[in-house]
Amino acid sequence: MKYKKNDLDGPCKNIGIEAGNYIEIKENEAVIKIKKKWPLVDQIISSGIRNFVNQHNKTT
């Protein structure tokens, strides 16, 4: 449910989130195809991590 993602380690550490304590949806060809087909799914998945980081920015 919670994944480690190296390229987010830096930004997350800066706002006080422990490594691995954020959501990543690993994308493969099937996920990309689904995102293209259903715009709301694309929005939810694509904004998942960004919103999480923004929320923590506002509260810290």
Next chain:
Amino acid sequence: MHILCVQGIRAGVGASTVVANLARILRELNQDVLVFDLNPSNLLRLHFNMDWQNSSGWALNICEQKSWHDAGFQCEQGVHFLPFGQINYKNHQVLMSNYISENWLSDTLNSLDLLDESWIILNVPSELNALNIQALNLSDIILRIFEPSVACLSQLINSMQSSYIHNDNSLSNKSYYLMNKLMPSSEIDYEMILIFNKVLSNKTIPVNIHFDENIKEAFAHQTTVTLHAPNSASAKEFRTIAIWLISYFKRRSKNYVSE
């Protein structure tokens, strides 16, 4: 005691249906089962053949200064059941502010004369309040019900980012996810399964409940699909989940002993 919390990711995903069916199957498997409805929608009683006009329940009894114990009854198939009762919004506010103390639920469950191996199934609404948080904290396992819809995905991602459950590791660790109302003929359902499996990883229960007209018909007969259509696909799926739960607790107690 085995305390199981069943909570929908959002309202209407079928959490009460899951509670009623699991309770009946566990009873069929000779388990001692108490179902405690914490949902003010008060719908669970209809799966247990209570008259629609019958408004009695533990919350109503407390509001009317009666004993909450008196609201309990044993269903024909042997499940012990405590309905919520029909109360209005104002009485619900009074109940929560005047009667539900910090340890109300644990004190209440401890006051019951239950066997060590008994099952307590708590039907918890998707909205959180002080009582529902007590239920989640007390439980040994939380079964979170969702359907393969975009609305549920939205709710799930939101809750993973901000909810009480996902901010608390002890709650998050004991939460498992069960997919309900899956329609095999629906293209979007299958695509959503892929997305949910990506998001939830190993936290999904290895059985899905398929959409089944028998479930709706069973409710219209005020019973559960496991009684109404015992050979239906969904009844078999509910049985598999009940067995998964029994083995979950067996594994848990084995690990506890070996520690």
